[in-house]
Amino acid sequence: MTMESTSRLQKILSSGEFAVTAECGPPRGVDPEIIRKKGELLKGCVDAVNVTDNQTAIVRMSSIAACAHLVDMGLEPVMQMVTRDRNRIALQSDIMGAYSLGIKNILCLTGDHQTFGSQPDALNVFDIDSMNLVRTVKTMREEGRDMSGFELKGSPKMFIGAAANPFADPFEYRIIRLAKKIDAGADFIQTQCVYNLDRFKQWMKMAVDEGLTEKVHILAGVTPMKSAGMARYMAKRVAGMDVPENLIQRMGGVAKEKAPEEGLKICLETIAELREMEGVHGIHLMAIEWEEVVGEIVAGAGLMPRP
Amino acid sequence: MIVAEQKPMAEIKELVAPYKKVLILGCGTCVKTCFAGGEDEVAVMASALRLAFKVDGKEIHVEEQTVERQCEDEFIQESAPAIARNEAVLSLACGAGVQAMARRFKSTPLLPGVNTTFIGVLEKPGLFTEECSGCGDCKLAVFGGICPFTRCAKKLLNGPCGGSQNGKCEVSAETDCAWHLIIERLTALGQMDNLRTYIPPKNWRASLAAGPRRLFREDHVI
Numbered sequence: 135m136t137m138e139s140t141s142r143l144q145k146i147l148s149s150g151e152f153a154v155t156a157e158c159g160p161p162r163g164v165d166p167e168i169i170r171k172k173g174e175l176l177k178g179c180v181d182a183v184n185v186t187d188n189q190t191a192i193v194r195m196s197s198i199a200a201c202a203h204l205v206d207m208g209l210e211p212v213m214q215m216v217t218r219d220r221n222r223i224a225l226q227s228d229i230m231g232a233y234s235l236g237i238k239n240i241l242c243l244t245g246d247h248q249t250f251g252s253q254p255d256a257l258n259v260f261d262i263d264s265m266n267l268v269r270t271v272k273t274m275r276e277e278g279r280d281m282s283g284f285e286l287k288g289s290p291k292m293f294i295g296a297a298a299n300p301f302a303d304p305f306e307y308r309i310i311r312l313a314k315k316i317d318a319g320a321d322f323i324q325t326q327c328v329y330n331l332d333r334f335k336q337w338m339k340m341a342v343d344e345g346l347t348e349k350v351h352i353l354a355g356v357t358p359m360k361s362a363g364m365a366r367y368m369a370k371r372v373a374g375m376d377v378p379e380n381l382i383q384r385m386g387g388v389a390k391e392k393a394p395e396e397g398l399k400i401c402l403e404t405i406a407e408l409r410e411m412e413g414v415h416g417i418h419l420m421a422i423e424w425e426e427v428v429g430e431i432v433a434g435a436g437l438m439p440r441p
Numbered sequence: 442m443i444v445a446e447q448k449p450m451a452e453i454k455e456l457v458a459p460y461k462k463v464l465i466l467g468c469g470t471c472v473k474t475c476f477a478g479g480e481d482e483v484a485v486m487a488s489a490l491r492l493a494f495k496v497d498g499k500e501i502h503v504e505e506q507t508v509e510r511q512c513e514d515e516f517i518q519e520s521a522p523a524i525a526r527n528e529a530v531l532s533l534a535c536g537a538g539v540q541a542m543a544r545r546f547k548s549t550p551l552l553p554g555v556n557t558t559f560i561g562v563l564e565k566p567g568l569f570t571e572e573c574s575g576c577g578d579c580k581l582a583v584f585g586g587i588c589p590f591t592r593c594a595k596k597l598l599n600g601p602c603g604g605s606q607n608g609k610c611e612v613s614a615e616t617d618c619a620w621h622l623i624i625e626r627l628t629a630l631g632q633m634d635n636l637r638t639y640i641p642p643k644n645w646r647a648s649l650a651a652g653p654r655r656l657f658r659e660d661h662v663i
Contacts, residue, residue, distance in 0.1 A: 307600060
């Protein structure tokens with residue numbers, strides 16, 4: 135891990151503090167008030183706000199613009215960047231532009247395939263993969279050079295994140311891939327939503343045994359469930375998600391109006407377990423279109439006040 | 442081989458409709474092997490067209506012929522007399538074949554009867570799968586003989602995405618995850634170290650991304 139970026143999230147993680155980040159999806163439209171409202175809900179209860187980049191391949195306000203609105207509010211954004219929609223030229227250009235707007239964290243992703251989105255007819259790019267993007271940002275940051283080797287006038291001192299899914303197959307290869315992402319330059323890792331704690335524990339143990347948690351900050355993904363329907367949908371329809379049957383039954387076992395409460399209870403129990411796990415340095419809350427509940431979760435988990 | 446699929450009959454009928462005399466020209470190589478445009482398919486197509494236009498009360502004269510390869514000038518020459526007798530050609534060859542014909546027969550309309558789909562193999566009877574995208578820079582040695590550029594929906598070079606489960610691709614449950622296959626094969630070959638190494642961004646210069654490609658063989662110039 136390098137100390138080269140200027141991000142506050144990095145300072146918090148380096149100090150050994152248990153970090154809390156939350157996700158914020160930009161609107162399907164041009165109104166910056168929507169972003170500001172979400173920002174207000176998250177202000178003071180998270181260390182950084184992670185802004186998605188046309189998630190699930192649905193066109194939204196750009197991640198860079200939404201991040202810039204958050205910077206204006208005094209919040210620290212983590213800009214997601216996917217390789218699905220831009221080639222290497224646009225990616226590098228946007229990284230520099232984003233940094234010039236005060237965006238100091240980046241989460242490098244390949245991105246959801248466009249066939250899952252609202253415009254499945256679109257041509258994808260995938261010029262480079264997420265691993266290549268991580269290394270590109272690292273080279274720009276540390277050597278001050280773009281992919282051609284050209285020396286840049288000033289370099290983006292970004293804190294670099296990457297994703298990991300402990301629940302995807304083949305399981306054994308997941309740790310090799312994590313190690314590769316760290317070698318490529320990832321400073322922090324954001325995981326897929328954790329519901330199957332047994333499998334996550336097993337994955338974390340492998341990461342600890344390989345010495346990877348010494349080299350990277352792992353933020354465990356947490357998503358509160360609103361209803362039994364949502365639990366079933368995620369289990370069956372969302373690629374790479376692992377929602378155990380007992381949780382689906384627990385969500386279905388309470389009255390419909392009590393389901394959100396039950397979802398929050400599960401969420402708090404999960405966070406409590408995650409905090410006990412060696413190598414987990416924080417959580418990333420993905421309260422999808424339910425940002426108003428983030429403060430309650432962070433407080434309920436005993437993680438307030440934030441540094 | 443090049444794998445192609447016949448266009449829907451309605452589309453073919455529309456293409457052919459302006460003409461009274463049409464030559465259906467098959468190709469005896471790739472499209473024959475994938476049952477899209479060989480001699481047998483030419484015969485079936487000819488009967489289907491005659492019948493379809495008869496039902497509509499329209500007269501059409503359909504002639505049938507198949508050459509060994511429509512993508513080679515040497516073979517398409519044989520079709521010159523038949524082409525002269527007809528107003529248009531419905532070619533059941535791949536896109537390269539149709540264009541080679543267009544190059545040779547400048548005044549005859551050429552109608553494509555198939556959609557050229559991919560470079561692939563017959564995986565099992567009735568199933569053809571795409572295996573190669575002709576990127577011009579083959580790295581199959583690194584990936585155990587399985588191409589992630591072609592067979593991974595995201596063209597990932599450094600391992601599977603987070604959506605792969607039970608060996609299947611997240612984009613289609615019927616498609617094997619290329620990365621699952623690569624890992625299985627490299628494990629069997631004892632070459633998993635290939636996958637611990639960082640694979641740099643692909644050089645697409647040799648691919649179609651840099652424009653249509655030419656291959657010049659000086660040693661074959663006469």
